[in-house]
């Protein structure tokens with residue numbers, strides 16, 4: 001659905017008017033197209049004393065052909081208030097921070113560099129997860145980074161994003177760095193991501209073809225006939241996967257068109273049908289002998305306040321969005337080999353709750369529980385499980401919202417606009433990548449840093 005306000009606010013006449021009225025101007029976001037460079041300019045990587053990740057980051061970026069700025073020269077330039085807007089990304093390694101007084105290093109860095117980012121610039125702070133810290137003071141200082149990063153996400157503007165990445169010493173970080181720096185993460189901001197050691201038999205730093213990371217993989221996407229599911233199917237196919245696009249028989253026509261377009265397979269199946277788990281497991285076993293990536297995207301809403309909600313409305317949402325996914329997982333998880341990826345689609349509503357959506361929010365919070373409980377179990381088999389939690393995404397689902405509510409929902413985030421289905425799909429493709437073997441148990445919001453559930 002077209003965001004007419006954003007189009008108007010970025011026109012010559014509109015820009016002047018919205019500025020005068022003090023209204024938000026949704027910035028155009030840099031989104032990825034195949035062949036795009038990773039970043040649009042030089043990247044500055046600096047560290048607090050004792051940081052363990054900066055050398056790794058510099059090596060990864062250097063090998064990826066990124067131009068790195070020298071921190072000393074950048075500090076002098078920033079001090080002389082030289083040309084603002086010349087860096088594509090600021091990366092700060094805060095792993096050396098062991099007590100709160102040392103957080104001053106982050107103030108010094110971001111104070112000096114606050115105006116240097118290009119439009120759609122990227123801020124990444126690297127740290128040690130508080131639960132992995134050796135001493136309480138270190139854990140406190142590392143936890144404090146969240147407040148700083150989320151505030152920067154709200155301050156820097158012009159389509160920039162800010163994330164905190166907690167990484168263990170041997171974490172494979174390249175896929176996450178690439179995702180966060182690129183236009184693939186256009187609508188992801190204010191997130192805290194944890195990267196552990198590589199799960200299973202995929203060694204850390206295993207070579208990945210970054211243009212076709214999913215070549216040779218079989219991916220299942222439910223609810224793929226339209227909206228976010230169709231975008232997921234397209235992006236996974238673009239990344240090289242053989243995609244099985246699943247949707248209800250009533251959506252047979254658009255499903256077949258999509259499967260043709262991406263040279264994948266169309267599978268008509270209602271995920272709530274009693275025989276769906278067996279039929280699906282049989283299909284995957286007979287045709288492919290396995291499934292490498294499973295994306296549970298099919299979802300419905302039946303909104304009513306709880307006092308007015310019928311039992312049918314409650315049951316329908318619970319069954320499509322949660323219970324059927326558990327039944328299907330029981331039947332097909334054994335078909336995921338080491339290196340497999342289970343990906344769930346939650347929602348910011350599952351984090352914040354929402355008036356009129358007790359049924360929907362229950363399921364989307366349940367999905368987060370599913371990720372948390374399965375992550376350690378599946379890690380033993382080298383399989384990762386993560387969820388995306390989309391905010392306001394422009395689809396048929398949000399087009400049905402009352403106009404005033406829709407407008408508010410679109411603007412109440414740091415980027416002042418709704419996201420696109422492709423933004424959710426790119427995040428899922430990052431989870432799916434063989435390079436993301438250390439990314440498990442995460443719930444990453446694709447919400448432009450929505451104020452809901454903040």
Ligand SMILES: NC(=O)c1ccc[n+]([C@@H]2O[C@H](COP(=O)([O-])OP(=O)(O)OC[C@H]3O[C@@H](n4cnc5c(N)ncnc54)[C@H](O)[C@@H]3O)[C@@H](O)[C@H]2O)c1
Pocket residue numbers: 222223224225226227228229246247248251269270271272297298299300320345346347348389390391392393394395396397398
């Ligand atoms: N649009 C948003 O802003 C938003 C925000 C947060 C989360 N989400 C979640 O993203 C997912 C996709 O949302 P969307 O906006 O693309 O929705 P959509 O309604 O456009 O598409 C959902 C698809 O799921 C299919 N589906 C529904 N019931 C099914 C069943 N029983 N079996 C198989 N397929 C079934 C539908 O036929 C449809 O093709 C959902 O899980 C939704 O809850 C969406």
